[in-house]
Amino acid sequence: MARKPKLETVAKEAGVSTATASQVMRGAGRISDATRKKVLEAAHKLHYVPDGRAASMRSGINREIGLVIHQIANPFNAEVISGVSDLLEAEGFLVSVLDSRDDVERQRRNIQAFIRNARGGLLWVPADDTDDTTYDLLRTHGIPTVTFLRHLPSEPFDHVGIRDADATRKATEHLADLGHRHIAFLGGKSRSFVRTERIAGYSDVMQERGLAEPLVWDTEDDKMSGMEAMVALRAAHPEVTAIVCNGDMVAIGASLALQKIGQTPGHDVSIVGFDDVQDAAVSTPPLTTMAVSPYQLGRKLAQIMLDRLQAPDTPPTVTQVAATLITRSTTGAPPAG
Amino acid sequence: MARKPKLETVAKEAGVSTATASQVMRGAGRISDATRKKVLEAAHKLHYVPDGRAASMRSGINREIGLVIHQIANPFNAEVISGVSDLLEAEGFLVSVLDSRDDVERQRRNIQAFIRNARGGLLWVPADDTDDTTYDLLRTHGIPTVTFLRHLPSEPFDHVGIRDADATRKATEHLADLGHRHIAFLGGKSRSFVRTERIAGYSDVMQERGLAEPLVWDTEDDKMSGMEAMVALRAAHPEVTAIVCNGDMVAIGASLALQKIGQTPGHDVSIVGFDDVQDAAVSTPPLTTMAVSPYQLGRKLAQIMLDRLQAPDTPPTVTQVAATLITRSTTGAPPAG
DNA sequence: AAAGATTGGTATAACGTTATACCTTCTGTC
DNA sequence: GACAGAAGGTATAACGTTATACCAATCTTT
Incomplete structure (x- = not known):
């Protein structure tokens, strides 16, 4: 050798x-x-x-971009990663992914490691409860950063997000149009900016249309939690005939739970998901959901990063991507009586 | 600033x-x-x-480990990544993930980028059809490498795999014990080492027990392909009463297709999956499958890497992890008559 | 009190690139 | 055939660390 x-x-x-x-x-x-x-x-x-280390040390240029995300396995996120990689790799960058698992401590270590290796830039979904020190670190070391999906309270970086309030508004209006009056919001636990926005969109419609009092039910955002939550929600609030979910996995879980107790999603209870994950179309019954193209979001993200690298001193921008309602079989008119 | x-x-x-x-x-x-x-x-x-670049350049030590995998979104793989990260991060390493998407060209770029940055080591699921040049590259640059899940034809690196032949053997025996005689093997397209092993385990039991001629049916390893394949298989070979699948997604697809034509998995046709993905337990009906703990596999992998870094000159090792049969509801006695 | 050992610290040459400045040839022009 | 300019190359000093070798005190030991 x-x-x-x-x-x-x-x-x-x-x-x-x-x-x-x-x-x-x-x-x-x-x-x-x-x-x-x-x-x-x-x-x-x-x-x-x-040797890229020597080269980047001398030239001050590093064509490695890091992507720190809260959950690597999530199919939505995986599509985002594909979109990012496709565009950045075409420009000669290397994209490497770190999973923070929504753990602030792990995230801090990851980002510190990034700075150590003086990566060219960071694409970042901040973990819930991210504290100021983490992004102070990024700022003082001058790492070009674009956050996405989740906002930081004071936004010092470029950001790409979903028009969340608008999305849940559409979802809730869809259910209201079908005749539902008792609509609940299901999923999520945190007081994150995103969830707050989504709840706001939902609540606004409930009030504007004079429907029932907004009802928000907390859970983790996975299938199993969705199943358990649906059962609990049915027991506590039998009057609810429709739910707007914080994510497709919760929605699919809820749909499964409903069928387990002999009810039909879209007939007895209507369900709207969020994300349009791959399973949404093939689950039974196919899920009505709010779709954003994660791949396109990824490409947008990559583009913003490229722009930022071109012009490091322009003020941070906020870009929002709209979600569209995909009507499948889990929504319908409320049961009679 | x-x-x-x-x-x-x-x-x-x-x-x-x-x-x-x-x-x-x-x-x-x-x-x-x-x-x-x-x-x-x-x-x-x-x-x-x-600055880690300067440090690693001078010291010759780099505590960054790369993980190149064929599909980041796969929940099994995600668990592997968790296991790897937990152990290596505890030892002060940084694990960054690259998705090859089973594309040899993308994989080559990724690995080249790794070498550029003189990472400390590589954990690698070789893409299908990986050619010799890619691992020659790794060898000549002396990157400590551990492959997993997929073997390279001539194995120059440490490897961690699943006892594949043993697993499909157990699966097939389980079906034979239930009374099935016409058992098919469904899923996968490649002539990869892994699939060959699995088919061998299956075929061996078919012959040892004097059952029907082995029947291998190719498909992609996703849900949709599983559905289509099941329909086609039923049409071509109505005598088949049980199938051993190359992966859970195919198995779940097959199960769904069966139900769509009014048949009951575990009654009309028995199905055994492979991987025990999260969905396996909650799909309807719950899937009988061969389980390996991906998290444990990840930890094992990390441990082998640590050993290799300790002793760079010892000969490559092959470690195999056993799979266990998880009996759920998609297997049962063949229909009478 | 001389020799050796220990303690706490520093100067300096790598590591493998790239940017800068500079040095030779060649051309072509008048 | 003198001179400008271009074309093609090279020497060398960074980049920010760390490993090595070394030095100057202070403490033992006999």
């Missing part, structure tokens, strides 16, 4: 100086076709891969 | 040399408590974070 080749090895092999070899590798400077070819051949022959 | 502090800044602030400051930060050398305290205070005051 040969020693790891460095630029000097390549230069020697090609019979030129390291300066020349460097220029060839970067496609910079004025180099004749003949020497360029010599160098490239030598590099290829030796399996040369430049 | 202050200039990014470097060791020199800290040293100056504390009134010592950079050598001393460095030793304090690393907890190395012989330093009095008084100066140690001075330096630490200065570092804290300035929000100093050491």
Whole structure:
């Protein structure tokens, strides 16, 4: 196993100086076709891969972008990651993903590690309860940062989000139009900006249309919790005929629970999800949900990062992506009587 | 926004040399408590974070581990990632994840980027059809590598896998014990080592017990493909009363398709999945499947990496994790007649 | 009190790139 | 054939750490 080749090895092999070899590798400077070819051949022959640490240290440029997210396994998030990667990789960046698992401490370690390695930029879904020190750290070290999905209270960075209030508004109006009066909001636990917005959109419609008092029911955002919550909600509030969910997984859980007790989603109780995850279309019955294209969101995110890297000193921007209602089979008119 | 502090800044602030400051930060050398305290205070005051590029370049040590996997969104894989991160982060490593999406070209770029940044090690599920050049690259650059789940044909690295043949053997025996004679193997397309092993375990039982000729049916490993395949398989081979699947998603798809045509999984046709994904327990009916604990697999993987980093020159090892049969509701005796 | 050991600290040369400045040849022009 | 300018290359000093070697005190031991 040969020693790891460095630029000097390549230069020697090609019979030129390291300066020349460097220029060839970067496609910079004025180099004749003949020497360029010599160098490239030598590099290829030796399996040369430049050392990015040295390069980025000297040049001050690092084409590695980090993505810190609260849950890697979530299919929505996975699509976002695909969108980000596709665009950034096409521009020659490397995207590496860290899972904070919504743990502030783990997140702090991850971000610290980022700074250590002086990454080129950070795409970030802040964990719930993220404290100021974490983003102070990013600011003082001047890491170009774009947050998404979740807002920070005082927003010092670029942000890409969903028009959340608008989305739950549409969902609630859809249910109201079908004739529902007792509509609950189900899912989420935190007082995050996003959830607050969603609850606001829902509550607004409930009041504007003179429907029942808003009813918000907390749960974790997974299928199992959705099932348990549905059972509990039925028991506590039998008058509820429709629910707006904070996520598709909760919604699918609720739908399953309903069927387990012999009721039909979209008939006995109507359910609107949020996210349009892949399973939403193929679950039984297919789920009515609010869709945002996570892939497009990812691309948008990547674009904002590229813009930021181009113009580091422009003020932070906020971009919002609209959600659209996808009507499937879990919503319908309330049961008679 | 202050200039990014470097060791020199800290040293100056504390009134010592950079050598001393460095030793304090690393907890190395012989330093009095008084100066140690001075330096630490200065570092804290300035929000100093050491530059890992410079450090790893000089020391030759990089506590960043990369994980290249074929599908980030897969819940099984996500659990593996959790297991890996928990153990390695406890040891002070940073784990960053790259999604190859089973694309050889993307994978090559990812791994090349890894080498560029001289990461400390690579945990890797090779994409299908990975060619020799990719792992030659790893070898010539001396990156400590552990492959998992998927074998490379000639295995030059440590490997952690599932006892695949043994697993499908157990699954097939379970079905045979229930009285099935016509059992098919469903799922997967590639001639990967893993799938070959699984088919071997299945085929062996079919022959040992004198059951029907082995029947292998190719598909993609997702839910939708499982549905389509089930329909096609029923049409082509109505005598089949049980199937062993290459993955839970295919199995769940098959189960759904069966119910769509009015049949009952576990009664009309028995189904055994593979992986025990989260959905397996909550799908209707709950899926009988072969389970390996992905979290434990992840920890094992991390441990092998740590061992490898300790002893770079020992020969590669192969570790296998057993799968256990989880009996739920999709298996039962074959229909009478 | 001389020799050795220990303690606490520092100067300096790497690590592998790239940016800058500079140095040779060549051309072509008058 | 003198001179400007371009074309093609190279020497060298950074970038921010850490490992090595070394030094100057202070403390033992005999």
